[in-house]
Amino acid sequence: MARKRGFFAELQHQQMLQERERQRQLKQAAKEAEQAARARERALAQEAREQRELHVKQQQDEAAAYTVAAQDRMNELGRVLVDGLRHRGVFSFRQMRRSFRPRPFEAPSALATPARQPRWERYAPPPPSGVGRLFKGTHNRAIEQAKASFARDMALYQHSEHERLTALAAAEARHRQGEESRRQEVEQHNAQVDDLEKRVMAGLPEAVEDYFELLIERSPLPADLPVDVEVAYQPDSKKLLMIRELPGVDVIPQNREYTYVKSRDEIVAKPRLVKEIKQAYANLVAQIVLRTMRDVFEVRPSELVDEVAVNAHVSTRNRATGKPERPCLVSVSATRKQFEELVLTELDPAECLKYFNALVSPHPWDLEAVRPIFDPDLSKYRLVDAHDVAAGLDGRPVLLEMKPFEFEVLVKQLFEAMGMKSWVTQASRDDGLDAIAVNEDPIMGGVCVIQAKRYKGTVEPDAVRALAGVMDDKRASRGVLVTTSRFGKASHDFVARHGRIQLSEGPHLKHLLSEYLNLDVLLGPLSGR
Incomplete structure (x- = not known):
């Protein structure tokens, strides 16, 4: 049988046990804190890995998107002529006219629905019952208070409804005014088209020139391709002379593809071969010229033009002098009969220009000019036939x-x-x-x-x-x-x-x-x- 400790010994023993427990709890807390810290580190490391992986994926996707965009642009520029056959655009007086379709009035949402009108039933106090019947004065005062609240809310409702109806009427008036202005604008536009048609059918050269410039410039082309043209019309020979603006060689995507280099955390472009850029630009220039001629012959009435001649220029600056210049890269002429014999969906644009004995820059990408077959100053030709x-x-x-x-x-x-x-x-x-x-x-x-x-x-x-x-x-x-x-x-x-x-x-x-x-x-x- 163990000896019973004395009071002092027992007290020391209990204090020792308490200290051991405290030390154990401290060790346990430290261990748990260390485990929690490691868990946080693992979580942060996992999050960092996921962020890095997400960043890499985003960069790879961005590089792939750049590559697709460059290829899509190349495909688009390679289809300028063929795509033009699918989009007839605006090539006649009928298509130039606009139609007026009235648009119904749509009330603003804030004015469309009236507020809920106050109803007396929601204000009237319930009839007295039981002992309440003996105190009629109390019920009468409740009725008076209800009537006052009802009258106040009804006045507010009527004022609000008056303002809503007034604003709604003003919105309807503005709509009618806007529709009338739009109708007058359409009528004025159509009157201008009618006047232009009369002058064109009368064979007035200035009117014919305005007509063709308007229609050719509205022919849809890919973004960043210039649409500017200048024309001169010779009514005796039914010949249209055109100055066509060309894009510079920088319109061709300079890079073929893009890749993400993980070690450098950088999207790197792979340049397109210089030979490919030159070929693409020469092909684009030929397509634009043929597209322009095709658009001219698509204009109605077809009796206006039997022949079209095009000088295609590009606006640039002389690298030696810094002065602006407009070298001519292509100069060509063809009759309607010659052009109608072409199968535009099957031909090679550059070979087609050769077929027309066109003057073509041997190095259009270097802006090497050719001598145009007619003077770029079209004012001279506007005087010749007169x-x-x-x-x-x-x-x-x-x-x-x-x-x-x-x-x-x-x-x-x-x-x-x-x-x-x-x-x-x-x-x-x-x-x-x-x-x-x-x-x-x-x-x-x-x-x-x-x-x-x-x-x-x-x-x-x-x-x-x-x-x-x-x-x-x-x-x-x-x-x-x-x-x-x-x-x-x-x-x-x-x-x-x-x-x-x-x-x-x-x-x-x-x-x-x-x-x-x-x-x-x-x-x-x-x-x-």
């Missing part, structure tokens, strides 16, 4: 005394009378005329370069050799050099070797003017140039 030089000459006019513009138009009329079509002039570096025309003769036909020199003396052989160079540049099948004077032996020898150049001297020019225009002229004095 000025009939041959009809205005009487007596025996002297060719060397004619103004340059009059001489240009006279030569134009002569060769058109001889069967040349698609006549377009270019700036000449001397006192003469440079022009590109099409001879529709089935044997001797094709693109023809025509140069006319108002000389008094012998034309130098360099002029003949220069014509041969222009013919090569324009891919012309024939060249004609006309002068008011004569050519030397060296020029005739060069022509004999070349085989595709025809020289026409002063007497022959005089004969041609007499035969085709019934015009008797003097060449002019022969002393000096």
Whole structure:
């Protein structure tokens, strides 16, 4: 049997047990705190891993989205011509007109529903019962208080309802006013379309030019592609001359694909091959030109235009001087009959331009210009058809005394009378005329370069050799050099070797003017140039 401890020993023993328990609890608390801390660390680490994984996934998705967007853009730019066949756009007066459809009035939600009207039944106190019947005064006072509350709430309701109805009537009035304004706007627009149609059908060149500019610019194109065009109309030949704005090469996506590099935490772009960018841009330029011509021939009435010529320019800055410039990258002409023979969904745009004997920049991505087949200053052509030089000459006019513009138009009329079509002039570096025309003769036909020199003396052989160079540049099948004077032996020898150049001297020019225009002229004095 254990010895019983004394009081003091027992007290010390109990204190020792309490201290052990306290130490045990402290150790347990520390252990639990350590476990909780580890759990928090694990949770934070898991959250961090999940955040990193989410970030990586987001970056990978973003890179994939950039890649898809770049490919979609390339596909879109590669379908400019074909997609244009699916979207007919606005190509007639009928489609230009608007229709007015009245829109019903829809009351604002705050005004549509009236507030709940007060009803006496909700205010009237219940009739007295039992002992209450003995105290009629109390019931009567309750009724009076209820009537006062009912009257106050009814007045508020009526005031609120009056304001609501007033605001609703004002909203309806504004709606009617807006609808009337919209109707008048539609009627005014349609009246303008009617007026434009009358002027276009009357053959007024300015109206035809406005009509085509409006419709061609509204033809839908992918975003960031310019829609600006400028036109000149020649009613006698039913020919439309167009200046078309092109995008720069930067419209082609410069990167092929994007990838996320985890070690650098960075989205890295893989550049598109330079060759691919050049090919895509050249193809886009060809598509835009053909799309423009197609849109012209889609305009109704179709009798307005038999032929369209397009100069396609790009606005840029000269890298050497910093000055703005607009090099011409494509210059082409085609008749409606020629264009209707195309299968636009199957052809190669670049090859099609070759088929039309177009002048195409050999390096459009470098903005290397070609000499356009007609002067970009369209104001010159707006005057040509209104000025009939041959009809205005009487007596025996002297060719060397004619103004340059009059001489240009006279030569134009002569060769058109001889069967040349698609006549377009270019700036000449001397006192003469440079022009590109099409001879529709089935044997001797094709693109023809025509140069006319108002000389008094012998034309130098360099002029003949220069014509041969222009013919090569324009891919012309024939060249004609006309002068008011004569050519030397060296020029005739060069022509004999070349085989595709025809020289026409002063007497022959005089004969041609007499035969085709019934015009008797003097060449002019022969002393000096």
